Amino acid sequence: xxxxxxxxxxxxxxxxxxxxxxxxxxxxxxxxxxxxxxxxxxxxxxxxxxxxxxxxxxxxxxxxxxxxxxxxxxxxxxxxxxxxxxxxxxxxxxxxxxxxxxxxxxxxxxxxxxxxxxxxxxxxxxxxxxxxxxxxxxxxxxxxxxxxxxxxxxxxxxxxxxxxxxxxxxxxxxxxxxxxxxxxxxxxxxxxxxxxxxxxxxxxxxxxxxxxxxxxxxxxxxxxxxxxxxxxxxxxxxxxxxxxxxxxxxxxxxxxxxxxxxxxxxxxxxxxxxxxxxxxxxxxxxxxxxxxxxxxxxxxxxxxxxxxxxxxxxxxxxxxxxxxxxxxxxxxxxxxxxxxxxxxxxxxxxxxxxxxxxxxxxxxxxxxxxxxxxxxxxxxxxxxxxxxxxxxxxxxxxxxxxxxxxxxxxxxxxxxxxxxxxxxxxxxxxxxxxxxxxxxxxxxxxxxxxxxxxxxxxxxxxxxxxxx
Amino acid sequence: xxxxxxxxxxxxxxxxxxxxxxxxxxxxxxxxxxxxxxxxxxxxxxxxxxxxxxxxxxxxxxxxxxxxxxxxxxxxxxxxxxxxxxxxxxxxxxxxxxxxxxxxxxxxxxxxxxxxxxxxxxxxxxxxxxxxxxxxxxxxxxxxxxxxxxxxxxxxxxxxxxxxxxxxxxxxxxxxxxxxxxxxxxxxxxxxxxxxxxxxxxxxxxxxxxxxxxxxxxxxxxxxxxxxxxxxxxxxxxxxxxxxxxxxxxxxxxxxxxxxxxxxxxxxxxxxxxxxxxxxxxxxxx
Numbered sequence: 001x002x003x004x005x006x007x008x009x010x011x012x013x014x015x016x017x018x019x020x021x022x023x024x025x026x027x028x029x030x031x032x033x034x035x036x037x038x039x040x041x042x043x044x045x046x047x048x049x050x051x052x053x054x055x056x057x058x059x060x061x062x063x064x065x066x067x068x069x070x071x072x073x074x075x076x077x078x079x080x081x082x083x084x085x086x087x088x089x090x091x092x093x094x095x096x097x098x099x100x101x102x103x104x105x106x107x108x109x110x111x112x113x114x115x116x117x118x119x120x121x122x123x124x125x126x127x128x129x130x131x132x133x134x135x136x137x138x139x140x141x142x143x144x145x146x147x148x149x150x151x152x153x154x155x156x157x158x159x160x161x162x163x164x165x166x167x168x169x170x171x172x173x174x175x176x177x178x179x180x181x182x183x184x185x186x187x188x189x190x191x192x193x194x195x196x197x198x199x200x201x202x203x204x205x206x207x208x209x210x211x212x213x214x215x216x217x218x219x220x221x222x223x224x225x226x227x228x229x230x231x232x233x234x235x236x237x238x239x240x241x242x243x244x245x246x247x248x249x250x251x252x253x254x255x256x257x258x259x260x261x262x263x264x265x266x267x268x269x270x271x272x273x274x275x276x277x278x279x280x281x282x283x284x285x286x287x288x289x290x291x292x293x294x295x296x297x298x299x300x301x302x303x304x305x306x307x308x309x310x311x312x313x314x315x316x317x318x319x320x321x322x323x324x325x326x327x328x329x330x331x332x333x334x335x336x337x338x339x340x341x342x343x344x345x346x347x348x349x350x351x352x353x354x355x356x357x358x359x360x361x362x363x364x365x366x367x368x369x370x371x372x373x374x375x376x377x378x379x380x381x382x383x384x385x386x387x388x389x390x391x392x393x394x395x396x397x398x399x400x401x402x403x404x405x406x407x408x409x410x411x412x413x414x415x416x417x418x419x420x421x422x423x424x425x426x427x428x429x430x431x432x433x434x435x436x437x438x439x440x441x442x443x444x445x446x447x448x449x450x451x452x453x454x455x456x457x458x459x460x461x462x463x464x465x466x467x468x
Numbered sequence: 469x470x471x472x473x474x475x476x477x478x479x480x481x482x483x484x485x486x487x488x489x490x491x492x493x494x495x496x497x498x499x500x501x502x503x504x505x506x507x508x509x510x511x512x513x514x515x516x517x518x519x520x521x522x523x524x525x526x527x528x529x530x531x532x533x534x535x536x537x538x539x540x541x542x543x544x545x546x547x548x549x550x551x552x553x554x555x556x557x558x559x560x561x562x563x564x565x566x567x568x569x570x571x572x573x574x575x576x577x578x579x580x581x582x583x584x585x586x587x588x589x590x591x592x593x594x595x596x597x598x599x600x601x602x603x604x605x606x607x608x609x610x611x612x613x614x615x616x617x618x619x620x621x622x623x624x625x626x627x628x629x630x631x632x633x634x635x636x637x638x639x640x641x642x643x644x645x646x647x648x649x650x651x652x653x654x655x656x657x658x659x660x661x662x663x664x665x666x667x668x669x670x671x672x673x674x675x676x677x678x679x680x681x682x683x684x685x686x687x688x689x690x691x692x693x694x695x696x697x698x699x700x701x702x703x704x705x706x707x708x709x710x711x712x713x714x715x716x717x718x719x720x721x722x723x724x725x726x727x728x729x730x731x732x733x734x735x736x737x738x739x740x741x742x743x744x745x746x747x748x749x750x751x752x753x754x
Binding site: 276284299300302303 | 544556572574576595
């Protein structure tokens with residue numbers, strides 16, 4: 001049935017979920033979300049609140065398209081258009097959106113890396129941010145103008161080597177991953193979690209103290225003025241030309257171009273990470289990891305070499321973080337040990353759990369949600385409250401003056417509280433995550449199917465229940 | 469001889485689980501290892517497959533020593549096994565379970581996994597095809613896409629056997645493969661064990677409590693008691709061996725003595741006083 005009209009026999013819900021209806025609806029959703037986002041009135045009193053609602057709607061649109069029942073060619077081209085054309089333009093219109101998109105890509109990549117270790121191989125790693133730090137310090141030490149041994153001896157590298165360092169970062173982090181993996185191979189579950197937690201702290205403390213006798217990391221002061229990949233010569237003019245054509249006023253075309261460059265690098269890395277994750281999952285390696293996760297003894301008795309496979313999981317997860325660390329250092333231009341605290345590891349883990357362990361789509365969604373909450377929603381709530389306070393806004397009907405809300409209740413200060421709450425609620429209501437992996441989804445469905453298999457028995461049981 | 473075990477010893481603290489056991493398994497045979505619970509049969513399997521390391525003694529398989537090899541290396545050497553309590557990967561599909569069993573026969577390369585040359589796809593297609601063939605062989609055609617934990621008990625045992633066969637073993641060790649089956653099911657299972665040897669040419673060793681199965685299928689039986697080998701021979705010889713009868717019957721005669729409690733077993737005898745079946749009280753009571 002290829003018609004889009006409502007058949008009298010089906011409910012509205014069934015009609016809505018028909019591919020011919022839902023597919024185009026997803027595309028319409030994307031267009032509407034984009035238009036709503038860029039037509040906001042930035043001078044409005046309610047701008048932050050509108051932002052809170054519209055930005056998430058816009059940023060999840062690639063995931064909406066991926067999930068929609070559309071031919072894969074259409075999906076792919078729609079997503080390419082969104083990532084390569086729409087997002088950069090929206091980013092020019094408001095650079096804070098671009099920043100958000102970069103942060104989300106960075107954290108989605110990290111979460112996918114952790115997902116290899118935790119979701120695929122079932123090894124709980126609470127020190128994942130250590131590998132991220134390794135990548136970041138690798139690039140930072142070689143380019144920062146801080147008084148490091150590299151700077152003093154003139155070992156600094158030019159900006160274009162950034163791309164080489166992305167690859168070096170992959171390998172260095174993988175080696176560090178194996179170094180972590182070797183001593184913890186015999187540990188499982190809680191014990192593994194505690195050791196990895198300690199490892200994360202070791203790397204952070206190392207970064208803080210490796211400023212003497214040889215200054216490698218500049219200690220607690222951190223590395224500033226970290227190098228960036230060079231901007232192609234045409235980029236700035238190109239950006240100005242496009243913004244001129246679209247009548248977007250850019251204060252600093254070079255800075256925006258630089259951000260756009262980071263955006264494209266981040267997206268490219270994320271796409272590679274997604275492809276690598278998918279290929280790992282759907283391969284003998286992925287099956288071996290799943291087997292280890294389910295039953296180590298059975299796995300090794302069936303010929304799966306535990307040591308090799310666990311080390312491979314640690315190395316793969318770490319390598320993602322290594323490359324992303326290089327990007328992060330270049331983008332932030334400043335890193336210090338405080339950027340790599342335990343809370344970061346837990347935040348990344350929260351993305352994996354919220355999205356759905358083992359599910360690639362889910363983990364990306366988890367990263368979008370948690371990053372938005374962290375960097376966008378709570379901040380904008382605070383902005384909105386302050387704006388209302390400045391206007392001395394009084395809530396109608398109940399005559400409540402916003403100004404009387406105490407300073408201590410500022411939403412941005414409640415980030416850990418909100419995180420904790422979300423995790424608790426997730427564990428109670430969606431323990432397998434928002435988008436459970438195919439395997440977990442199958443489990444849940446099977447469980448729901450059980451009563452349907454034998455309707456008579458169920459009917460009997462109900463009767464018996466009623467009679468007694 | 470395909471497998472030669474000589475003077476194998478394993479103790480856990482003060483418990484001598486396996487004491488100076490020597491067993492030979494002929495290539496292409498179906499043999500059974502029997503004995504009361506706690507006789508050290510499963511420990512023997514764990515020693516053979518590298519899960520435990522023997523204190524002393526040698527294990528020679530196909531001309532090479534298995535002592536000191538890791539379980540995955542033993543598997544690669546051609547020894548596959550099933551477990552007494554089913555150890556499938558519960559949330560993987562039946563097909564995936566069998567595919568994991570092929571791990572030691574696959575070329576696993578990270579580069580190929582990521583770059584996906586034609587050879588990778590060929591291998592994956594081969595793995596799938598072979599896994600489906602094995603499922604058909606054990607009588608589970610069409611059940612490949614179900615989660616293994618949703619299968620009935622008897623079918624789960626079959627999946628375990630298919631998974632063990634997936635590594636192209638020369639020798640397969642089946643640890644109580646008919647435990648918990650009714651007579652019909654265990655007849656089917658016995659037929660399957662025979663087909664493993666006849667059609668695939670794989671040597672079969674089973675630990676079994678069901679004497680009907682043991683006596684019906686085994687060409688050679690080794691009897692363990694308290695970690696020691698007390699008898700070996702054809703089913704006929706073992707059945708009439710006074711030490712075997714004593715090992716089983718002595719317990720029953722003693723009624724409530726300590727040994728009987730430890731073993732928690734009783735015997736079913738036919739009219740001639742022959743051992744028909746060892747009933748595991750611990751299991752039936754639960």
